[in-house]
Amino acid sequence: MMNKPFRTVYTGGTGEITEKKSRFIANVAPVLTEDDALEFIEQLKKKYWDARHNCYAYVIGPKDEIQRCSDDGEPSKTAGRPILDVLLGEEIHNTVIVVTRYFGGTLLGTGGLVRAYQSAAKEGLSCSTIVEKLKGQRITVTTDYNGIGKIQYLISQLGITILDTEYTDIVKILILIPDDIYTEFIKKTTEATNGKAQVTEDGEVYFATISGQVEIF
Structure with missing residues (x-):
């Protein structure tokens, strides 16, 4: 029987993209419990207190037993869910991603928001160290x-x-x-x-x- 690797973030990172003058800043961290994830989210909300949105998603457990996401004021399923889909698609466990948006004045539409939040989440992961346990x-x-x-x-x-x-x-x-x-x-x-x-x-x-x-x- 194959020993399937448990992919997770070893050290978190920060990545950023710009879409029609809106800044999307993704911060990534490893977490072991839901309390760890919530504490990290609160830290980012305080750090980026002046941002329009602090959207997030996290997965915890070998089989992603805990999955949570939030649009934080963005249209339904345009932010938190796309971030969560990146984690699930990459099969990365025990990880939280918070994507902060500074609004640039131009509406992106639902499709544009989904793409922007997914791109930001991927950029954050690319700036992190991912290991296979x-x-x-x-x-x-x-x-x-x-x-x-x-x-x-x-x-x-x-x-x-x-x-x-x-x-x-x-x-x-x-x-x-x-x-x-x-x-x-x-x-x-x-x-x-x-x-x-x-x-x-x-x-x-x-x-x-x-x-x-x-x-x-």
Whole structure:
């Protein structure tokens, strides 16, 4: 079974577009709870207190269990929903986007508003760092010195990340392994060491590779 990445914003950003002299400023942030999202929205409303509209959308949960959006005075479904559609279309989770509009004096019409808010949301995301988290396990493999070479070969062959290694009279290797190759690794480790290696689960995690470094969440 494939380990589908959990796409989310790692660090938020700010993007801006101009449409017929109206400024659309998109601010993006990662959030874990609805309270986090609401707090960020309030911060932006205070920061851009003189703007005509502060429209927003956010999605929270692995399956987007929480979805909210607001047009904040724009015509119905011309602002909040288009922003939400960008998040859902990009399959980005645990993220809030607030698009602030400074009115430029020219009406855009419903179609123009939808396009403007979607474009602003996409610009905000392009100015953010988006990561793909994978679900996995932290496990400790304990072996004697006869088995260490075989296990290290398996780890290298499968592209598994080593977090720590402890050498005493035995060897303990702490590794980070994606869920979709967990069963294969356990089976091959058992075969390679004739069942002598011991595997201890240290917990389920999400992880991502950011700038060449593995980050655990």
